[in-house]
Amino acid sequence: MNQIIETILGFLKSPLNALDESLSQSLPDQSYAALAAFAFYCLVVLAGGLTAVLSRNLVRAMMGLILTFLGVAGFYLLLACPFLAFMQLLIYVGAVCVLVFFAVMLTKNSAVGQEQNLPSLSHIILGFLAGLAPLAILTPMIIKHAPNYQITPEPTKTSLLGRGLLSSDVVPFELISIILLVAMAGAVFLVWRKKPDKKPN
């Protein structure tokens, strides 16, 4: 399993590795390559997020969401968490986006939807102001007070993660399985058709 993941991730990271190698010949420090990759993933996240938030077409917004998920998976790769990046792709792109797509489809508002008529300009501006107000507080705080460690992230073995799930973090692990079960049962119960003679939906 580990080998498969590493092969896939090696394939995903190969452009980054090439960039790394080409830069390491001219630069003594490889942090420039990491910085370039970080800037690229930032751009991907920004573009995807803006599309997801501002697009009037919900299918297009979902594509922006997928782009954002891919960018965040890139961040996880940069942080040397290949397993998390893999899980990000598997859970978010594979499961959550399909659910959102079902929501778009079942409410029939993909192309001529209720998202089409724009809110008024003042509404949009006030929304931006209210949404960016926490940013104005948190950004100076982070820049001022984030601890300044010079740590290069090292990859951890996936087996250690599994061991942690079954030893130190076993209670949250079991709780999350209960939560998933309850959520699934609740979802089925919510959309269950009450009439007994018809097939349940």
Add this chain to the structure above:
Amino acid sequence: MSALTLFFLASLLLLALGLVGLITRRTLVGLLISVELMLNGAGLSIVAAAKLTPSSDIHGQLSALFVMGLAAAEATLVLAMIIVVQKRFGQVTTEEISSINPKTDKII
């Protein structure tokens, strides 16, 4: 500027985008998309804090995995709610369904 600061700023960007979407979107599906953005930012900040500080690496990654599981559960439930709302009222616009008569299930 340390790497930790940069990653925190990136997750803050995700939080801000999600907040703006939460306020300007008009349908429940749009709100679901925005909430997913914010949850992604939360996971990213947890992993960055675990990997770039001397704290426990394994616990940080596991917490991010739990956040992903919770996001999946939340998306399932919200999908079911959206279907119920769509069935009952024929639309999922937040402004329209924000005032509902509890006795007749009709939008006031």
